Structure formats: structure tokens, C-alpha cells
């Protein structure tokens with residue numbers, strides 16, 4: 319399935335004459351795979367965690383955001399695939415539009431797929447996600463180290479809405495700072511807070 323098909327749901331939810339989010343018509347070049355974590359002050363504040371898999375960003379909504387404490391199990395609910403250039407999106411989605419609210423790029427960088435099967439053999443990352451358990455090492459400006467995404471509900475013929483957990487693996491930072499307050503957090507792109515982006519109407 320090409321990016322055009324995979325992005326149908328993403329495009330169907332949005333009016334690109336009104337929102338400045340990317341439509342995904344361009345396929346940016348560059349070394350991957352990439353990851354991005356955005357903070358999205360929508361109806362409910364949440365973090366959007368996205369991993370590049372081939373030519374799209376696989377996406378999860380993480381209400382409390384990723385933690386660097388291995389004891390924290392963070393709920394992650396899958397959302398539609400996003401285009402690769404969504405990594406750069408920071409601004410205001412108009413009220414009344416899908417996901418209306420302010421978005422900042424909290425962190426981004428590259429990741430190393432680490433998924434393997436029970437016998438320790440490497441597994442293609444996309445396949446590990448389909449199976450419901452993927453491990454990877456993040457190289458971001460804020461997030462570093464190994465994480466796992468594990469599906470605990472739905473998927474594979476189960477009609478329940480899918481739900482996953484995002485957990486820091488390895489030594490991590492127990493008792494560390496966990497996740498910052500989203501209202502005080504700053505964009506890794508522009509240093510701005512959500513309030514500053516909202517006040518500037520998303521203009522850069």
C-alpha cells in the first residue's frame with residue numbers, strides 16, 4: 319500500500335484550504351527513520367508520538383506523554399498515519415477543524431529499530447508493529463534511549479479499539495523528571511511554548 323492510500327484517512331479528516339497542516343503531497347528525502355513528539359493542545363491536551371515507517375509517520379496519541387522512567391506505563395492510542403513532513407508542523411489548527419488547537423514540536427530525531435523475535439532474531443520493524451510489540455532506541459534532543467510500544471487491546475481480529483503502552487526500557491531514569499508540564503514545555507524547533515505559538519497565530 320502506497321503513501322497515497324495510507325494517507326486517505328488523514329486527508330479525509332482535514333480541509334487543507336483551512337488548516338496549515340501538510341497535505342502530504344511531497345515525499346521529503348533524507349536519512350531515516352525519523353521520530354517526532356508533538357504537544358497538541360486540542361479538546362484534551364495530549365502528546366502525539368510518531369515513528370517513520372517507510373513513507374508515513376505511524377502515530378499514537380499519548381495523553382501523558384513519553385516518560386524516561388521505566389516504571390511509567392504510558393497509554394498510547396493509535397491515530398491515523400501522518401505524512402512525513404508532519405514532523406515539522408507547528409502552529410494553530412483552526413477551531414472547528416479536525417484536531418483544532420495548538421501544536422508544538424516537542425522533540426524529534428532519529429530512531430534505531432531494535433525489534434527481534436523470541437529467539438533473538440531481528441524482525442522487520444513494520445512487522446513487529448503489526449504483531450503488536452516493537453522496540454527502538456530514540457536519538458532526539460530530549461528523548462534518548464530504548465523504548466517499547468506494546469499493544470494490550472484490540473488488533474489482529476479483535477474488534478476492540480486498539481490500546482498500546484509506551485514504556486522506557488533499560489536503566490532509564492527512575493525518579494527522574496518523567497515528562498514535563500506540557501504548558502511549560504518548549505518547542506525543540508523554535509523554543510516557543512504552546513501559549514506563544516497560540517498568541518502568534520502559528521506564524522513563525
Ligand code: MN
Nearest residue numbers: 358366379417
Ligand atoms: Mn493530536
